[in-house]
Each structure stands twice: as C-alpha cells, then as structure tokens.
Amino acid sequence: MINLKINNIDVRVPEGATILEAANKAGLWIPTLCKHPDLGPTAACGICVVKIKGAKNMVRACASPAEEGMEVTTHDPELVRVRRTTLEMILSNHPNECLTCARNGTCELQDLAEEFSVRERLLPPIVPDISTDDSTRTIVLDPRKCIKCGRCVTVCQQKQDVWALSFLERGLETRIAPAGDIGLGDSPCIRCGQCSAHCPVGAIYEYDETARIWEALQYPKKYCVVQIAPAVRVSLGEAFGREPGENLTGQIYSALRRMGFDAVFDTNFGADVTIMEEAAEFVERIKQGNGSLPLITTCCPSWVDFMEKYHSDMMEHFSSCKSPHAIIGTLSKTYYADKMGLDPKDVFTVSIMPCTSKKYEITRSSSMFASGLQDVDVSITTREFSRMVRQDGLIIEQLNADEKPDSILGEYSGAGTIFGASGGVMEAALRTAQYQITGDENAELEFKEIRGLQGVKVMETKVGDKNIRVAVAHGLGNVETVLNEVRAALRQGQESPYHFVEVMACPGGCVGGGGQAWKVDNKIREKRIEGLYRDDRKQRIRRSYQNTSIRRLYEDFLNEPLSAKAKELLHTSYTARPQYQR
Amino acid sequence: MAKTKQQLSPIEIAAKKYARYRDPLIMVLHEIQTTRGYIPREAAFEIAKLLNVPLARIYEVITFYNYFRLKSPGKAVISVCTGTACHLKGADKLVKEFSEELDIEPGQTTDDGLFHLQSVRCVGCCGLAPVVVINEKTYGKLQPSQVPHVIAEWKEKFETETADAAS
Numbered sequence: 040m041i042n043l044k045i046n047n048i049d050v051r052v053p054e055g056a057t058i059l060e061a062a063n064k065a066g067l068w069i070p071t072l073c074k075h076p077d078l079g080p081t082a083a084c085g086i087c088v089v090k091i092k093g094a095k096n097m098v099r100a101c102a103s104p105a106e107e108g109m110e111v112t113t114h115d116p117e118l119v120r121v122r123r124t125t126l127e128m129i130l131s132n133h134p135n136e137c138l139t140c141a142r143n144g145t146c147e148l149q150d151l152a153e154e155f156s157v158r159e160r161l162l163p164p165i166v167p168d169i170s171t172d173d174s175t176r177t178i179v180l181d182p183r184k185c186i187k188c189g190r191c192v193t194v195c196q197q198k199q200d201v202w203a204l205s206f207l208e209r210g211l212e213t214r215i216a217p218a219g220d221i222g223l224g225d226s227p228c229i230r231c232g233q234c235s236a237h238c239p240v241g242a243i244y245e246y247d248e249t250a251r252i253w254e255a256l257q258y259p260k261k262y263c264v265v266q267i268a269p270a271v272r273v274s275l276g277e278a279f280g281r282e283p284g285e286n287l288t289g290q291i292y293s294a295l296r297r298m299g300f301d302a303v304f305d306t307n308f309g310a311d312v313t314i315m316e317e318a319a320e321f322v323e324r325i326k327q328g329n330g331s332l333p334l335i336t337t338c339c340p341s342w343v344d345f346m347e348k349y350h351s352d353m354m355e356h357f358s359s360c361k362s363p364h365a366i367i368g369t370l371s372k373t374y375y376a377d378k379m380g381l382d383p384k385d386v387f388t389v390s391i392m393p394c395t396s397k398k399y400e401i402t403r404s405s406s407m408f409a410s411g412l413q414d415v416d417v418s419i420t421t422r423e424f425s426r427m428v429r430q431d432g433l434i435i436e437q438l439n440a441d442e443k444p445d446s447i448l449g450e451y452s453g454a455g456t457i458f459g460a461s462g463g464v465m466e467a468a469l470r471t472a473q474y475q476i477t478g479d480e481n482a483e484l485e486f487k488e489i490r491g492l493q494g495v496k497v498m499e500t501k502v503g504d505k506n507i508r509v510a511v512a513h514g515l516g517n518v519e520t521v522l523n524e525v526r527a528a529l530r531q532g533q534e535s536p537y538h539f540v541e542v543m544a545c546p547g548g549c550v551g552g553g554g555q556a557w558k559v560d561n562k563i564r565e566k567r568i569e570g571l572y573r574d575d576r577k578q579r580i581r582r583s584y585q586n587t588s589i590r591r592l593y594e595d596f597l598n599e600p601l602s603a604k605a606k607e608l609l610h611t612s613y614t615a616r617p618q619y620q621r
Numbered sequence: 622m623a624k625t626k627q628q629l630s631p632i633e634i635a636a637k638k639y640a641r642y643r644d645p646l647i648m649v650l651h652e653i654q655t656t657r658g659y660i661p662r663e664a665a666f667e668i669a670k671l672l673n674v675p676l677a678r679i680y681e682v683i684t685f686y687n688y689f690r691l692k693s694p695g696k697a698v699i700s701v702c703t704g705t706a707c708h709l710k711g712a713d714k715l716v717k718e719f720s721e722e723l724d725i726e727p728g729q730t731t732d733d734g735l736f737h738l739q740s741v742r743c744v745g746c747c748g749l750a751p752v753v754v755i756n757e758k759t760y761g762k763l764q765p766s767q768v769p770h771v772i773a774e775w776k777e778k779f780e781t782e783t784a785d786a787a788s
C-alpha cells in the first residue's frame with residue numbers, strides 16, 4: 040500500500056494506482072475527458088492535470104502513478120485556468136454543432152464546456168472536412184467531431200479484437216477510419232457498437248430509425264407489433280434520471296400501448312423459445328457424443344459475424360437456433376398472424392434492443408425472412424426508444440408499472456429475462472436441459488459461478504450421471520483462448536474441455552450493449568445485471584419449459600423442439616465471410 | 622514441397638529477410654515502398670497475412686509516416702539513392718539531371734503521370750554506387766550523361782505497352 044496526501048487529505052491506495060484513482064478514493068473529483076474507466080489511460084487530452092509538490096511540471100492524473108509521500112493538489116485557480124485553456128484548445132478544433140448532435144445533452148465535452156463557463160468562441164473552429172460514414176447502417180461515424188481520445192480504437196482493437204477502426208495519419212490530421220479509408224460497412228466491423236458506447240462525444244452514434252416507426256404507427260392498415268429485449272428494461276430509466284438496474288418492464292409496455300402499438304410482446308418469451316430449441320440441440324449433441332461438442336450459443340449477431348469472419352472453422356459447433364428477437368419476429372408473422380386472422384403483409388414488427396447489431400441481424404441471411412416477409416421490420420436501440428418516449432410526451436412516473444404484455448408471445452419465465460446478462464443464456468439453457476435429460480423438475484436453478492463480469496467463466500456441474508463443463512465469455516477479446524483450448528483438444532481427437540460455450544460480444548452481455556444508455560462503466564453494468572436477476576427471482580416460473588405460453592406454442596403450432604416446422608422457422612445457417620469487402 | 626526462391630513473391634522474400642527483426646513490418650513496408658513507389662492494397666493484404674498483423678495496424682503505420690504512399694505516384698518511380706556511398710559518388714548530380722530532364726522536383730510526378738522522382742536512403746548495393754532504382758530495375762554506376770537514355774528507354778517501354786493494349 041502507498042500513502043499520499045491529496046489536497047491535504049490522507050489517502051492509502053494499492054501499489055500501481057494512479058493519482059486519479061487515489062483522488063476518487065478520497066472523494067475528490069478531477070475532470071477527465073479521454074480516460075474511460077474500462078480502459079487504460081491514453082493521456083491524450085490533458086484536462087486531468089494536477090500539481091505535485093516539488094515537481095516542476097503539472098502531471099496528468101489519469102496516467103501518473105501515486106507514490107509514497109506524494110503531496111498532490113487537484114484544484115487551485117491556476118489549475119482551473121490551465122484546464123480551461125486546454126479545453127479551449129480542444130474546442131478550437133471542434134464544430135459548433137451541439138444543437139444537431141446525437142450527443143446533445145449527454146456529451147462529455149459539452150459537460151466540460153458548461154462546467155468551465157465557456158461562453159464565447161473567439162475564432163471559428165477549424166474542423167477537418169471529412170464526411171460521415173453510415174455504411175454499416177447500424178452506427179454512424181462523424182470523424183469531424185472526434186477529439187482523438189483513442190477510446191474507440193482501443194475498444195475495437197484490444198477489447199473486441201476486431202481491428203475495424205484505426206487511427207490514420209498523425210498530429211492534426213489524425214482521424215478514425217477503417218484501414219484505407221473504405222466504408223466501415225466494408226471493413227471487418229461486427230457492428231457491436233462498443234466504440235459508440237465508449238465515445239465521449241458525438242463522433243460515433245446509433246443509426247436512428249425512429250422515423251420509420253412513427254410512420255408505420257400512423258398508417259391505419261398496419262398492425263404494429265413490438266417486442267422489448269431483456270436488457271432494455273433495466274437501462275431505459277437511466278435516460279430519465281432513474282437508477283441503472285431499475286426494472287421498468289410495466290412502464291415500457293404501457294408506453295408502447297400509448298404510442299399506438301397493437302400488440303406488445305416480450306423478447307423474453309423468444310428467449311424461452313430459443314432455450315427450448317437450443318437445449319434440445321445440446322441434448323442431441325450429447326447423445327451423438329464427443330466430436331459434435333461443444334455447442335456454441337448464437338443469440339449475439341456480433342459474435343455470429345465475428346465467428347463468420349475470424350473463426351469459421353468452428354461453424355459446425357454453432358447452435359443453428361435463431362436469436363430470441365428474430366424468433367418473435369417470425370412467430371409474429373406466422374403463428375400470431377394465423378391466430379388473429381391477420382394478413383402477415385399488414386403486420387409491422389418492431390424490436391427494441393440494447394444492441395446496434397440487431398439492426399444488421401434482421402437481414403443477415405435468408406432465414407431472417409422465414410415468414411416469407413422480412414420477419415423483423417425495424418430494430419431500434421434503447422437510446423432511440425428513450426427519445427421516442429419523450430417525443431410522445433410520456434412521463435415514466437405516470438405509466439403503469441403493473442402493465443402486462445399481450446398473449447401469446449408475451450409471458451416469460453425467469454430464464455428468459457436473464458438472457459440479457461453474460462452467463463444468463465447458459466444458465467437458462469441448463470435449467471431446461473437438466474429436465475430434458477433427467478426428467479427432474481426440481482434440479483439446480485441458480486448457477487452463480489457463471490454470473491458476473493469476469494471475462495471468462497468456467498463451471499462443471501452434474502446433470503444426471505454426466506459431468507457437464509461449460510465456458511462463458513463476453514467481450515470478444517476473451518473468446519480466442521476458449522476457442523483455442525477447444526481446437527487443441529479436438530485436433531488431438533480428445534474430448535473438448537467444454538461441452539457448452541456461451542459468447543456475447545459486449546462486456547457484461549447485452550446489459551452492456553452498444554445501444555444502451557450512454558456513459559456506462561462496470562458499476563452500472565453490475566446494477567443492470569442485478570436488475571435482471573431480481574426480475575428472475577420475482578417470477579413464479581423460472582424454467583422455460585414450464586412457461587404455459589411455451590407449452591401452448593409447441594402444442595398448437597410447432598409440435599416439438601427441432602421438429603420440421605421449428606427447423607424451417609426458427610433455425611438458421613452460417614457462412615464464412617471475408618473480413619474485408621474491398 | 623517448399624517453394625523455391627523464384628516462386629516466392631517479393632513480399633514473401635522481404636518477410637523472410639526481416640523475420641528475425643522485432644518489428645519486421647516497417648522493414649517490409651519500406652522495401653515495398655522503395656521498389657514499387659507506393660504500397661498497393663493487395664500488398665498490404667499480403668503483408669497482413671504473412672506477418673499476421675491486422676490490416677488496420679498496417680494502415681496506421683503507412684499513414685503515420687510521410688515516407689509511405691498509398692497511391693501509385695507514377696508509372697515509373699525513379700528512386701535515386703542518396704545514401705553515403707552513392708552521395709560520395711555524385712548522387713546529387715543524378716538527382717539534378719533527372720530533375721532537369723523531366724522538369725520536376727524530387728517528390729513530384731510529371732504531368733502525364735509517367736514519371737515520379739524521389740531520393741531514397743541506401744538501397745543496399747553500395748558496391749554499385751551511384752545507384753538508381755526504377756520500379757524493380759536497378760541501374761548501377763549510372764552516369765549523369767546516361768540519364769536521357771534511361772528516360773527514353775522507359776518512354777519506349779510505355780509506348781509499346783500502350784500500343785499492345787490498343788491492338
């Protein structure tokens with residue numbers, strides 16, 4: 040441990056802690072801009088400067104280690120002046136476009152300009168002439184607004200291991216772009232949106248499709264159907280000043296009805312369907328024996344895209360089951376439309392997702408048109424939805440917290456709701472697979488070892504007389520080690536070290552998705568995760584196969600998991616894809 | 622069967638040559654830049670594969686250093702070596718001669734896009750100083766008086782190529 044004094048306050052921090060961390064521990068607030076709590080320092084902006092007694096120069100608190108006996112000053116008139124000057128330098132290269140910016144009201148640079156009373160701009164800013172890039176149709180890059188903090192590049196290269204984004208040129212010319220100034224849509228980008236979730240300013244944001252929804256809602260002939268993903272309910276409130284993790288399921292259903300949706304469904308029900316199919320696949324593969332294992336989950340389209348571009352040798356281990364939201368889309372235009380006597384052509388399906396990648400998933404292959412039409416018409420993110428709520432004049436406090444979803448694609452089990460957290464898909468699948476293998480209705484319900492934020496989580500559990508070994512990874516940079524262990528074993532004809540592998544692209548799983556409320560760190564992710572497990576504990580039914588709407592779906596329509604009809608409607612296939620289109 | 626030296630691409634040869642370096646990327650890029658006058662996209666893809674470096678990293682390096690170019694600067698890239706040995710043997714006279722004959726400064730391309738002139742550091746065959754490399758052809762012990770001749774030779778080459786393409 041190290042002892043130092045910050046503004047005359049004694050602080051003790053572990054060896055290796057930065058001055059910034061020490062100051063936070065002492066309850067002091069130093070402004071930062073380029074530093075993100077998830078990432079190491081790039082020391083690019085200079086806003087966090089502090090003074091150290093006896094040192095000639097000011098140092099950057101985010102990148103300087105705390106040392107024994109140090110005496111640090113974090114605030115005095117001179118530091119305020121230096122920080123303000125630094126800020127003005129940054130602003131001299133930043134466009135004056137707050138009014139039309141995607142981050143208006145949530146921008147970290149805007150916050151600082153406000154904090155430091157910047158009231159005039161002496162010279163018009165010098166802004167590079169670079170056009171926006173919306174070629175992925177999921178996220179939009181506006182490099183003119185980039186302050187070159189490096190967060191997105193670090194996330195894309197180090198955390199996600201995708202290497203789609205890079206810093207090209209240097210000095211004033213530095214800009215974010217894929218290799219060789221191609222569109223991001225032609226690059227290896229897997230559309231996870233983590234770059235946007237980490238960007239402090241309006242340089243990377245979601246591709247907004249709310250206008251298409253308003254249009255459909257006012258068109259009388261359209262029968263508008265909507266679904267919300269698990270992770271949305273525990274993050275939406277943040278945009279309205281609520282605590283992360285607060286569960287607003289009822290309020291969201293109620294808001295959607297007021298907006299004019301004809302049917303309000305829940306992706307959690309789709310998750311229960313996914314589990315029925317995936318657990319059946321798992322049981323089948325266990326019967327087939329070693330070579331066919333592990334089974335790897337596929338509900339995350341960014342992970343699917345990553346695998347198709349970087350790990351296509353593992354394709355045969357991929358679950359063919361579609362993701363929950365794709366399943367609700369298909370069933371809305373088949374099963375539900377049938378029951379209601381609707382012409383599927385009139386059904387307009389919207390999904391509200393924590394995810395930018397779902398915008399891509401809805402057209403990724405021909406199986407996304409299993410109903411004969413595009414199964415999900417529009418997919419929007421939590422952030423887009425929060426704006427729709429405000430545009431519609433809705434006030435969270437006045438919405439009904441006990442509102443229920445519509446039958447027959449709405450009722451969900453606790454297993455469905457935990458899909459939004461890393462480890463949740465695995466836990467949900469095990470709850471049903473155990474029953475399918477042993478017939479035991481009261482087997483283990485909670486698998487705490489695979490919950491939480493650790494990058495790779497492994498567990499061994501007994502199902503019947505078999506030991507089942509599972510691995511859970513989130514953040515794509517954590518996937519390779521798991522896959523390599525599997526590859527090595529299979530190559531030598533040995534049993535795979537894991538029977539079942541779950542992967543989600545985003546840190547923490549979908550709760551940390553690229554389309555969730557802005558300004559996230561692990562503390563917030565944890566609260567969202569806890570919100571989902573709370574929802575799970577609250578449910579009377581916590582195993583997918585016990586959900587009566589699920590039973591009805593199979594009795595009335597699908598017959599049984601992996602039936603011909605289930606395969607036709609609810610399953611998909613994969614194909615190796617080039618990393619670069621150009 | 623292992624590939625013989627002839628079957629290896631220039632990039633494979635360069636990658637082999639610098640394999641022991643801690644950061645072979647810069648060396649390989651440098652070699653491509655000197656011989657080709659720019660880094661074609663296919664070359665970048667090949668380097669990415671051979672050195673197992675992400676393409677994004679390669680473009681970060683290429684765009685970071687002014688030395689590297691992404692566009693073909695001209696059909697014939699004239700690289701006059703100004704390394705120590707060549708300098709002592711009068712490389713600057715060669716630069717001046719090319720400059721005057723083509724009416725461009727080093728770093729520029731002729732209006733017809735045919736010739737690009739640049740001076741480069743030691744190209745590694747000092748025994749032949751002064752050295753000029755044009756695309757992949759090396760001219761050793763070149764005298765300023767031979768310069769008009771060399772230019773004519775390349776012009777003629779381009780003319781036959783155009784004629785062939787037309788017929």
Ligand code: SF4
Pocket residue numbers: 178194195199201202203204227228229230231232233234235
């Ligand atoms: S969306 Fe994901 S893969 Fe694409 S550039 Fe951003 S971080 Fe990289």
Ligand code: SF4
Pocket residue numbers: 184185186187188189190191192215234237238239240242243
């Ligand atoms: S785009 Fe955003 S995250 Fe990326 S370097 Fe620029 S300001 Fe930072």
Ligand code: SF4
Pocket residue numbers: 230231338339340341342393394395396397543544545548549550551552553
């Ligand atoms: S982890 Fe969830 S939010 Fe992130 S890309 Fe995958 S599906 Fe989307």
Ligand code: FES
Pocket residue numbers: 070071072073074081082083084085086087088099100101102
């Ligand atoms: S926050 Fe420390 S240098 Fe930017």
Ligand code: FES
Pocket residue numbers: 702703704705706707708742743744745746747748750751752
């Ligand atoms: S100095 Fe010209 S080849 Fe070495």
